[in-house]
Amino acid sequence: MLAGTPGSARHSSSPATGLKKQPAEPRPSASVILLSPMNQVLLLHRVHTSSAFPSAHVFPGGNLSAFHDGDIPPSGDARRHADSLPYRLGAIRETFEESGILLARDMRAGGDALLNLSSADRDEARRAIYENRDRFVDWVERVGGVVDAENLLPFTRWITPEATPKRFTTQMYLYMLPLSSSEDPAIAAAQSEAMIPTPDGGVEHMAARFDDAASWLEKQRKGEIILFPPQCFLLQLISQFLTGPLPPRAGSVNNLAARATEHYAWQRERLRGFLDAVPTATEPRAAGHHTARIPWKDKVISPVTLGLRRSDRRTILGLDKPGLELKGTNRGGDLERVVLVKFGKGVVRDVEVRSREEVLAEEREAERAAEALKL
Template sequence: MPAGTPGSARHSSTAAGLKKQPAEPRPSASIILLSPTNQVLLLHRVHTLSAFPSAHVFPGGNLSAFHDGDIPPPGDAGRHADSLPYRLGAIRETFEESGILLAQHMCAGGDALLNLPSADRDEARRAIYENKERFVDWVERVGGVVDAENLVPFTRWITPEATPKRFTTQMYLYMLPLSSSEDPAIAAAQSEAMIPTPDGGVEHMAARFDDAASWLEKQRKGEIILFPPQYFLLQLISQFLTGPPPPSAGSVNNLAAGVTEHYAWQRERLRGFLDAVPTATEPRAAGHHTAWIPWKDKVISPVTLGLRRSDRRTILGLDKPGPELKGTERGGDWERVVLVKFGKGVVRDVEVRSREEVLAEERKAERAAEALKL
């Protein structure tokens, strides 16, 4: 059937007439990057961008067939699943945007990352951004291998269908080795240095590591902008990444070993969380099929459930996987919702709450409003 006719791939017939189909989501990937002290890297986007202006975001971006290999086409189930192109894209974009290279030395053992001079990194970032050399070829040429194996899947987000620009974004968690704090790019990010991005700073102004709880607190104070996916994921991991250990007496060597063990323990708990089911604790939520999808496999396409009567914030449900995966067994998180107030290009007052509690509050508010009419 020709494209554009009723019932074709682009349009479907409804009682109200022709309804345009959602835009095809573009494959992208992003990394929640943990420092050796389990802080999280966020990039500050400039205010002139059309997508997420002025927001703090995880490093990542669109997949590239030139750099990342064959990308599953629309309609292919693999387009919305973890695969090597998504992993390569996530690592490449992180390198382009922050200079942090998630690659190991080809001949060395252990988990130490390949460390190159900053000047060499910056030159490569420009060349890769401009497609002058394939990312994996450059990594191999300098004696490294991309560390795709140590990426841990941590949800996929598909943009709601009403949005003109849509993405299917695979999120990953990557834990920098506990011994890698001497890396110059990591040190620069920790000091909130301006990063020499390949496009001259058009997309990102700075990169910084901070505690997950600190990022959330800055958002609550209005100091930074976090969109719902970033806020939601930071909220989840903040349960486990709770900062440094409390002060204790002992020798310098024993204290250092204790600190390392503390951060390793946090990471182990977080890894267990990503694999565990059920993911819900409330009885009704635990009975929903999404509770039996581990966090590493959840697919979330936010859906508006309504507006709060009390503060007019939008209530976003997180259990649906999006139109592309409708009718499959995939899904997100039924137990929680995100409350958010949308403005022109910005969001504020983001909060994660229990779905049951929020909807119960709305029913109570509705009954109170009806009583006032009597």
């Protein structure tokens, strides 16, 4: 999970002493953008009483656990903000706990397929792992599998701004489920938006569902669901490549199935290329910035408030800074885009990804118009 409220780029001060309050230490966490065999994206619907992201749709993920995931780099260690095995194990464990989908290879079948277990076995294991009665990796090995950490693809890191009370350093990953059809009960449930029993008794999540990235974004635009800035931003990026099913065309059933598989494989190939490609910007100013030479797999984003839009009072979030902990390093995010969002009492709405140059140009024009009215 990832805190989406940007706060301020400045340290807050104690009203009694006037001294700067030290920002909270970012907690290591990891999330997975999970693609179905048809390249749809899994989102979990959080309950309105959730401790984080109330009522929002989020990627599966959560905080790292030393008990399950191994040694977590300490505060002040640069590795705390970099992809590593504990982050990968945490991402896969949290995905399993929250959705029941197990990203582990079946070693009894040679390791080429995902491990497929009954819903009853999964639910029992999810409770034991959630309650720390069983270590996740040990359980996977006992049932004949190995955690598929190597097929997680890093796709940005997000560090909560320093003024926010709860802070996270969240490694985002992509994982692409096999293109072949699957009888996995957890995947089938998410494809029909089934109510998924969670080991916490439903305290945090209501349901999980796969849908097209563009469909999630459209639902957010219509106000049907809540997406926080990181989720909206990443869905916007991948929607360029995951453009939905193959257009219908005459042909045999077998031929159509083969063409569909090729279509989804082509989408994935382009998306993989996007993660590695540089430069990451096309607008002249952004393309000349050092962040354009950082591939998407390595970008670190800590949103910074640039101001409020005159037209609709939405907050403008800059995405190029890597955050307090990485200040002065060569790391960074995206100068080409900003996120517009309206915040209010833990809820966000009207989230939109826009060109930074266009938005700032609109603000300059609005300022000139306001000044002209004063004359």
